[in-house]
Amino acid sequence: MPPFVAVIARLRQLRILLLLLGLGLAQTVTAMEVLRILAWPGYADPDVVVEFERRHNIRVEVSYIDSDDGLWNRIHNNSGKNFDVFAVNTAELQRYIDQGLTVPINLDHVKNHARQLPRFQDYKAIPGLVRNGQIYAVPYTYSDMGLIYNRKKVKKIPQSISEMWDPDYRGRVLAYNASNHNFSIAGLAMGVKNPFALNPGEFKMAVSQLIKLRRNVLTFYTTPEEVVKLYLEHDIVLIFGNYGMQQVQALRAAGADVGYVIPREGALSWLDCWVITPGAKNKTLAESWIDFMLEKTVSDTLTKRHGLANTITPFQDNSKDKIIWLEPLENYAKREALWSRIISGDDFEKF
Structure with a gap:
């Protein structure tokens, strides 16, 4: 066999070998x-x-x-x-x-x-x-869900969940985007007996409270990382800490001088x-x-x-501290439907 023919034959053998190995690896990956x-x-x-x-x-x-x-x-x-x-x-x-x-x-x-x-x-x-x-x-x-506050800009250390509605902080508050917790928070601010089991009258009052909250916050966040970004880019004074100490640690790591407190109504x-x-x-x-x-x-x-x-x-x-462990809710679908309307901008008169 001429040398060049032998080389071609060997190359073909090598290609076949590589193809077989590739098929074997592919099968291994597929089977994993x-x-x-x-x-x-x-x-x-x-x-x-x-x-x-x-x-x-x-x-x-x-x-x-x-x-x-x-x-x-x-x-x-x-x-x-x-x-x-x-x-x-x-x-x-x-x-x-x-x-x-x-x-x-x-x-x-x-x-x-x-x-x-x-x-x-x-x-x-x-x-x-x-x-x-x-x-x-x-x-x-x-984790508990307390209030995170800007040590340099709050009027005083927050004592109540209702301070999220403080008009002096309008546009400087961050709240969490969730139907379940927000109705319970409104219930705490309203002083209801059980924030997880709102009756029809309490639901109506909670809707009014949450519309007011929507007007007072800068925005409703979803992740701890989003909070850090918003805090660094805006004049934030108060944050509802859905992720608790996880958010405090993330903010402090970014250089924020923040404190954390359980409000007198308790923390979900x-x-x-x-x-x-x-x-x-x-x-x-x-x-x-x-x-x-x-x-x-x-x-x-x-x-x-x-x-x-x-x-x-x-x-x-x-x-x-007053820790309020989450309980099953009276109506998940109702809270979610109402919250979707609230955050989309519906006014109280439409409810």
Whole structure:
């Protein structure tokens, strides 16, 4: 065989070999299992995800949400089939269980729950986690939602949630864009007995209050990062801290001189948990993710980077403050529909 013919033959062999290798790699990538996570910002940082992928030789797809309404729509609209695991607070959790959008969790696959602080180990003592003797959620992180204030520009340290409506602060207040919390906040400002169970008369009053709030704020934000940007670009005095200390830490890291306070009416407080959808392709893998999230190094990352309390390591003691744990709401759809009209600019006379 002439030399050039031999070279051509060898090149053909090499091409065939590379093609076979490429097909093998493609099959490996295609066959790699995928875990689909729906979470809040900070709950699944890239390096944390990479470590889980390495341990289990899988791929993780993380999607983010920025409101309870958005979370509900993404899970409910697809019957939970588009994700395997998501994070939700205990009050919101109830409607997911009611609609069959979550499945019980086998704690035998979540060994690290034994590392959780005593107040979080007894799942039966935490309202909403257990239904008919089965565990539907594992606590992960929690926070109160107090008031963040600009130390240099407030007239005095805020004492009441009603100061968000202060006309002297018009255009200098940031509030959170969510139907559930805003009606409850209005309820607190109004002094109702139960801000999670508004009666028809209280609903009407709350609509009026929220229209006034809409006129007093600069805007309604969704993420902690958005708050930092708005604070640096505008003359902000007061912020409703939906993400609590996570926002305080982010603002201070950006150079903001801010304080944080629990108003005298109390602070709405959430406990977020990991849950599994009925559409989970590998339930055991989903439970492994939850177990991984409860490792001390992972939980500590949540606190050190994002200022969020975790259920493994003791955090700040708010026992002297009035903490109001979120409860299921009287009518989620009604709050969402009314809030959409309020934020779009409808006047009270149209309600």
